[in-house]
Amino acid sequence: MGTDNHINQYRRTLLKGGAAVGAGLAIAPGVRLFELAQAKPADQPVTDAVRWGMLIDTSKCDDCSACVEACNKENGIHSTGKPETDPQWIRKLNVKDPETGNAFSLPMMCQHCETPPCADVCPTGASFRRADGIVLVDRHICIGCRYCMMACPYKARSFEHEEVEGQKPYMPRGKGTVEACTMCVHRVDAGQSPACVEACNADGHQAMVFGDLNDANSEIAQKLKKEGGTQVRADLRLNPGIRYQGL
Amino acid sequence: MKAITAFGSAILVVLALLQPLFAADDPLLPKIPPAAGDKCVRPTDEMRVNHMKYILHQRDLTMHKGIRTEQFSLKKCINCHVTPKADGSYPSVKTKEHFCAACHQYAAVRIDCFECHVDKPESAFATNETDQVNPDGH
């Protein structure tokens, strides 16, 4: 009896201690999440502690193209009626298996690779990967050679074939340079998610998740761990930051 | 490159020295439209000579490191320096009424910025057109 009491006492202490540690562990990542949800301070450079990525569940996509419309609106992209030369940063790619007839669609944009071929081939270094994983074109030093467009396996990039009008103040774009999805870097730096993700979630589809791939406790990391995700042209080993489900 | 910068700086220094004359309505000198705020982030003389250096440095910091401090942000410069005309519309950088163009057309130094950057302040856009997320803008 006495021994039972001691054991129970021991168990209680263990459980209390365990609960305290568990609570601490539960709160701590929450504290970290809270930090990330705030914008990075403006005077601090980005670091590779964070790797921004997206997870897209294509089974929720259907015929919707809310992401495309949101991107165009956010970045001031207007159609000039010439689809062959108009820029398009994100598109719905419709894929069909000719053997089985199975079809699906997915949003395709710059995949923000870890080893981007576009950054490798750019002669001036205008196409580059930021420390936090976002691949950008520094349009100040882009000479418009279009080699990055030759190199990109995802056909993510567009060349501005004519004078651009209607730019947004936070997204400068101009004739003669190359551009692509920036993962809404101006929003990300301010602590928000890209326009496409926001539009998808606002629309009710909830197909797109944005977050820090390096943070094991972020929604995207946990979803990837639990449900898995694939990369398009994974065989190229470019390790894109954009992952998909339901392909 | 250095020669062009030196020559351009020389022109600006001359303009700075001739500053008192700007008050007069001399048709030969550029008419620089007034800015929105009361003073610039740096003294006028210093800005006249060095503004390009600050802009260039800031652009590399913002572009490659994501540093979005406001002191030398081009957007912030434009927010202050480009004010609406009497009729409420905003001057285009292709005309002399635009702050940047007023001097640059006079000095015959072509600027590349506005091929891509918007030449109007953020207040020129309807509120739902600027990024709602960050009304101050970075």
Next chain:
Amino acid sequence: MKIRFAEIDGKSPKYWGLLIGLGLVTLVGVLAAFYMEYHGHVVTGMTNRIVWGAPHVFAVFLIVAASGALNVASIASVFGKTPYKPLSRLSGLLAIMLLAGGLMVLVLDLGRADRLIVAMTYYNFKSIFAWNIILYNGFFLIVGVYLWMMMEKKMNKYSKPVGVVAFTWRLILTTGTGSIFGFLVARQAYDAAILAPTFIINSFAYGLAIFLLVLFAAYAWTGRELGDVIVVRLRKLLAVFVASVFYFVVVFHLTNLYATEHHDFEKFVLLGQNGGGLYATIFWVGQMLIGVFIPFALLVSPSTGANKRVISIASALIIVGGLCQMYVTIIGGQAFPLVLFPGMEETSTFADGNVAAYTPSSYEVLLGVGGMALSIAAVTFLIKILPFLPQSLADSVVDPHYKG
């Protein structure tokens, strides 16, 4: 008999007519480039699918031919074949001018050509393009020094070591040019190590073909003698180069045919299936028939001998074939759709999954032709200013063992 070098007279109306005519063609090309730069590439046939078009076909051809044109000088200096020595100066000059023409076209097609200084001051050394900028500029410098070594008597003793440097440099340069395509993992037509040596062997053929045409024209139109010994040697050399080109084409396609993953592209370019009709036609008729089979037959036929007319025709056909090869490689490689999902059919609003159409605009062709005209105009002009051409290349002069 010692070889004497002399400037050409260059006083006849025909000469000035040629020079002015070529100059006008160059000018029109430059004006076309201004038009494209002012309005943007929307006035061209290039799109977000075909990002490199006719200008690049001409530019890459000229750049590849430039390094090949230096071959004759290298054979003399590096490999010590004395009969080629008198031709070395023209070889070096042609190499520099062909490169200049090619680079003019390439640079004027840039979206932001006004930012050329940026390309010369900001370098990403992982990019083969960045290395090419250094290699191309270095080529001008090194071949310039090489010409100086050859043309100034007291520097002649250095022409061999400088020649070796020039030879090595141009091999690296052409490897770099081929690697522009060879390094790209994204496209079915590229991503092959063999593209670099293929470009080198192509340069041998294209460069020598252009050299022959320039040589024949220069001697015929100035009334200087060009003996059979030189002509026959060059003819045989060109035949060897054309055969080598064929070998590399065979190896490339055979390897692709062995890999099922490349079958769609091979059907596209060899059989014209999957929407590749145009490219298969240009490949078989242009690149192979006109560019390889017919010239080879002409060059090895026993009845050709030293017949300059037949050899000129063969050279011209090789040049046409070369442009066709560049068209198939550069344009065909882009027209074939990118494969994001192997084995699947893809469609989108951004031209996925289809074979992209491309019609070159006149501006692009004018720019390309303008570059070629610049090269020839420069050579035409400079052989009047400096002694690049031997006074005579008669057999008695060239061949040390000549017996009346």
